[in-house]
Amino acid sequence: MDAMVRELSYAQAIQEAMAIAMDMDERVFLMGEDIGVYGGAFQVTGDLVERYGADRVIDTPISELGGAGVAVGAALTGMRPIFEFQFSDFATLAMEQIVNQAAKMRFMLGGEVSVPVVMRFPAGSGTGAAAQHSQSLEAWLGHVPGLKVIQPATPYDAKGMLLAAVADPDPVMIFEHKLLYKMKGPVPEGYYTVPIGKADIRREGRDLTIVATSIMVQKALDAAAALESEGIDVEVVDLRTIRPMDKQTVIDSVKKTSRLMCVYEAVKTLGIGAEVSAMIAESEAFDYLDAPIVRLGGAETPIPYNPDLEKATVPQIPDIITAARDLVKGVR
Amino acid sequence: MATASKAVTDSRANLPFVYRHYSAEQLREVLHKMYLIRRFEEGAEECYTRGLIHGTMHLSIGQEASAMGICMPLAEDDQITSTHRGHGHCIAKGAEVKRMFAEFFGKTTGYCKGRGGSMHIADVGKGNLGANGIVGGGIPIAVGAALSSKMMKTGKVVVSFFGDGANNEGAFHEALNMAAVWKLPVIFVCENNGYGMSTSTARSTAVKNIAERAAAYSMPGVIVNGNIFSEVAEASHQAIARARAGEGPTLIESKTYRHRGHSKSDRNRYRTKEEIEDWMSNRDPITLFESELREFGFIDDKGIEAIRDAVAQEIAEGIEFAKASPSPDISETGNYVYTEQA
Structure with a gap:
């Protein structure tokens, strides 16, 4: 450019x-x-x-x-x-x-x-x-x-x-x-477009695919940087569009890493994590999975006012690090 | 719209508005269209009963003068949004009955290629932006179309048809307020047929006349007898002039009655046979208009007969066209969800 x-x-x-x-x-x-x-x-x-x-x-x-x-x-x-x-x-x-x-x-x-x-x-x-x-x-x-x-x-x-x-x-x-x-x-400066319907691989890695959305992309990248020192190599896919979803980018990533975690702020159940997980379970990437899929989403509550409670309601960087480590080490 | 010549209008000086304003030919065409609406709906109802049309439909039989009175003074590129009871609006705005039948039959030659049916009948080419299955759904959309008209300086006027039921939806109030604040070229037409499904306006609506609600939004509120074509057309004509002059919206309450039930599931338990009979026998809009035309010398029995025959033929041909048209292929189920990218 x-x-x-x-x-x-x-x-x-x-x-x-x-x-x-x-x-x-x-x-x-x-x-x-x-x-x-x-x-x-x-x-x-x-x-x-x-x-x-x-x-x-x-x-x-x-x-x-x-x-x-x-x-x-x-x-x-x-x-x-x-x-x-x-x-x-x-x-x-x-x-x-x-x-x-x-x-x-x-x-x-x-x-x-x-x-x-x-x-x-x-x-x-x-x-x-x-x-x-x-x-x-x-x-x-x-x-x-x-x-x-x-x-x-x-x-x-x-x-x-x-x-x-x-x-x-x-x-x-x-x-x-x-x-x-x-x-x-x-x-x-000036005019450019970023296509709708295309995910972006924000960090390449071998051990685990984290599919993240919105603010969770940066949190996942920060978590990935911390995990690097532990020898865990995380790939971060920024979904960017949830409809129409870029299935192929996620499928290809999971085939490469054999592990999938979805990180998003919305309430965990019946959401984007469920959709991405099911999409992978239905795809050829399913055979490549070495571990169960993990979803890290918001708590099943409204968002509270108290700042500590508010933070605890949605995934934070330490939560991502712990969940990713457990997933790669086979704790789950 | 062309108007009658001066010499002719002078001789009609004491007649109601439309007889001064339109030519005999135009007035006969109005009667033709009113019959077309009536017979179209009767034809659709019969096809439904015979199992040729599925789903449901909401018939406007008894409300033809309202649809024609509002649409007659509109220009071809003026726009309307319509309701679930929208067949009459569609025909009044210029639609072809054969393509409407085809839509009801779910065929590719229908106005919506079989995707919309009765409740979403539209004719965008003639300015009908679509009937709407959501009560009040089209009202803010009409205000948006009027905003386009103002921003693009096209001079178009937009009419939003809705029923008495919609006047208790939030969308009605939000839309009227915005149209008034921004002085948009839109006309709100409440076809008050007395009942929102089974609930009468007396039981559902705090004001006696829905037109009174116009005062809350600083716009004229006009009440017309919706079964008298001339009254409706005159109110529409004035509201259009006001809109085109940049003076803002008008609320017209067209008091009318539907002869049929709300939809095909209606058992008419909320109103009496006598009430229905009274409206059908004494206040039928086609009968009323026909008598006036005859009385003022715009048509004779032979002329009326010719219109009825022509309409009967058009309806029969329309149904045949619909029957003979192809259904969409199952493989095309996903079409039109998004704009097809080249």
Whole structure:
């Protein structure tokens, strides 16, 4: 890539992607609660309203269902809205429009329309916001054919995947972990895309495949670095997209390492870990497994307020290290 | 839409709106379309009874003047969102009955290639963005389409049809509020047929008239007799003018009645035979419009007969077209979930 590469935060990378998308295509506009002069609850839209005006950076009333529906209707009729939910938890208020309308409209109408809407969901725990502002609901939407669901884990991917999402003709749901917003990393200037539906091998290794999503990718990489000194060589696969899932990259990795662990923040059961595990169990990689598959996910509770309890609710680096060590050493 | 010449309109000065505003030919076409809606639904119902159509359907028989009155003053590229009771809206906006029958039969020649059926009938080419199986689901979508119109400066007006049941959904209130705040070119049309499935508006809705809810969103709320074509068309005409002038949305409450039950499972236990009989005998919208046309000299018995015959033939041909059309191949079950990438 020739473009100049700078260090940007994850939030800045998203903001830059939205600005580029608006520069490139006058159909692109932003909608959401307090995304104008306030700059968004997490300052992701920042000062975009000053640069693009209130007609393209639209503050909505606190009406998640109606707002999502307006975005769907605008996308259906030729615009390219990027709709920000203030917290991913508020998707619960808009599920009707996301699940029944955005996801199904093309199908129900026999391919006569498309709904190129992008929805952004600040997600996850770790900010002391307690049970109604800290959930990881990506698997809910990942269960719905017609949606694409992505979880960029780095500033580079956040920008490139958002630009890919805007260019995509179908509805794309982006789950952004709130603790990643301040994470810095190299981001090239200008336009580039990171494909939706492609996982990324973030670290190569021989002994164990860790499939991680979102903030757990960095935690898995930190765990892998610590395990290296113990002679355990971990491969970290950043899933990046949960629908449509890049099965082949995971299958190939497991065939190489013969061990699989899934690490994700959402509640452990009935989620991404179950899907990845079952996918491997159904694949030719099953015969290569030397040990049972391990899932490391969130506790079966709402997210608590107390910071110690909050941390204990989701996998932390020491948890990953212990589970990985046990798996490779055959303790489990 | 072309209007009648000045000389003609002068001679009609004391007649109701539509007779001053539209040509005799246009008015006869309205009657033709109202019959087409009625006979289409009767034909669909018969095909369902004979097992040719599966699933369910929600018939709008008795509400034809409402659909035609709202759609007649719209331009071809204006858009609508419709409801589960949406066959009439689809025909009123210009759809071909043969492709609608084909959709009900689940055939590839249907408007949705057999993927949507009655409840998702659409005709995007004529501006019908689709019927909707979710009560109130289309209302915010219409507001989004109106936002597109404003942002892209296309001048399009968007109509959102919904029933009395939808006025108690949150989506209704959120959508009306946003449309008013942003002064969007959208018209909210509540077809109040008295019952949300079995629950009457008296038992479900705190206001006597749903149009009163417009006041909460600072927009005009207009009540019309939904069984009188001219009343509905006049209200629609005024709301369209307001929308096109950038003055924002209007809520029209079109009071009407469905002769049939809610869907095919309805046993009509929540209303009396006398009530249904009264609406069918004394307030049928087609009978009312036909009498006016005759009384004001726009049509004679022969003309009416010609319309009925033409419609009967169109319906018969439509059903034949649907029967003869191919079903989708099972191998295509996964089509249209996502946009096919080249």
